[in-house]
Amino acid sequence: MSRPDFSPWRLNVAPMLDWTDRHCRYFHRLLSNHTRLYTEMVTTGALRHGDLRRHLRFHEEEHPVALQLGGSEPEDLAFAAKLGQEWGYDEINLNCGCPSERVQRGAFGACLMAEPALVADGVKAMVDVVDIPVTVKHRIGIDRIESYGFVRDFVGQVSEAGCRVFIVHARNAWLQGLSPKENREIPPLRYEMVYQLKRDFPQLTICLNGGVTSNEQIATHLQHVDGVMVGREAYHNPWLLAGWDETFFGEASSTLTPDAVEAAMVAYMAREAVDDDCPWYPIARHMLGLRHGQRGARKWRQVWSDHHLKPLPPAEVHQKALEGLRGASESLNVDQIGHFPTPDGRTML
Known part of the structure; x- marks a missing residue:
């Protein structure tokens, strides 16, 4: 149809x-x-x-x-x-x-x-x-x-x-x-x-x-x-x-989740660092509202906004942010980050 x-x-x-x-x-x-x-x-x-x-x-x-x-x-x-x-x-x-x-x-x-x-x-x-x-x-x-x-x-x-x-x-x-x-x-x-x-x-x-x-x-x-x-x-x-x-x-129901979007952005940050020597923090500021209304969102935002973490790679900051959001036991394995679809259907590695 x-x-x-x-x-x-x-x-x-x-x-x-x-x-x-x-x-x-x-x-x-x-x-x-x-x-x-x-x-x-x-x-x-x-x-x-x-x-x-x-x-x-x-x-x-x-x-x-x-x-x-x-x-x-x-x-x-x-x-x-x-x-x-x-x-x-x-x-x-x-x-x-x-x-x-x-x-x-x-x-x-x-x-x-x-x-x-x-x-x-x-x-x-x-x-x-x-x-x-x-x-x-x-x-x-x-x-x-x-x-x-x-x-x-x-x-x-x-x-x-x-x-x-x-x-x-x-x-x-x-x-x-x-x-x-x-x-x-x-x-x-x-x-x-x-x-x-x-x-x-x-x-x-x-x-x-x-x-x-x-x-x-x-x-x-x-x-x-x-x-x-x-x-x-x-x-x-x-x-x-x-x-x-x-x-x-009129699209089919989406299976998109905030976790998948955040992980795709972390992969994007890594790519921008290599391709354009762009640090992660001017990118991360745009997604601070992603967890709006979620339990733990305030701590999650604090991690992504913490200027003391600027020297760290985005994957490590991501891990800390998820620990703040859910607790370390539920956080995503850093090794899993990056294999997420981009808007055009490609996979970012």
Whole structure:
């Protein structure tokens, strides 16, 4: 029996600065095969003048994966989008939702919603040079502009430039007076405005973002929009992703366990140490929520966060973490670590 024809944007993990790096995305891919993943925002300036490998490399297992860009000049956006396609990304996403003052000083992020013509020019410039989808992530409004007409007109004008997918954070962005954290909490969530966008633009793919913390909420939103993007809950409680392929993509019931995922990450840490001279601790930080709600999880997190253990190989830290979680008598034999499937079905040794 074939799987239903779901939107490629049905479930997504939000781009989060300093969090969704390539190690985090690899971890999330272990939990879900179909969820769409996003990079941290990369500025066009960083791609013009910075280290391309540092900013653009990713693992083949991460697909489908999108490159999120921060920028406003059409020529720069076209240059960056073309690079993204050349490096193998599945999508280019333009950030029109970040409210931070640092981003505003760069003339991109949420402040771009006040200039839909400029956004449209940037989208067209990117669409003209790439064959992969160009998408936009934005808010429902900025500052005290709360009329539905504002976001409706923004989507309408940008869609005419060739954007067919809009990821809508269902809050206003206050450009003055609130920190990025406060901008995720104080402006009220207004999901109905996102639902209305889908009713008014049925030909577009509309994804909802903001305040989503459970599968029940996801299921409710999917009755009204094409897709849902989950942010901090996916990071802090990543096991939430483990049920998405079955619940939302019609896959067979998963036999995945936290033990198997953790062991696969330990094998990944060992591989990264050899291939890229990467220590284990910047990788381990992304999986600290894996045992969320489990007995012994606090001790387990303490072990993986203990800077005194940094000189040890990840397999030894893993052993100590499991001893903290369950007690030494139940811990996994270190010799068994590493023989676990990766997202593409290979076995890591």
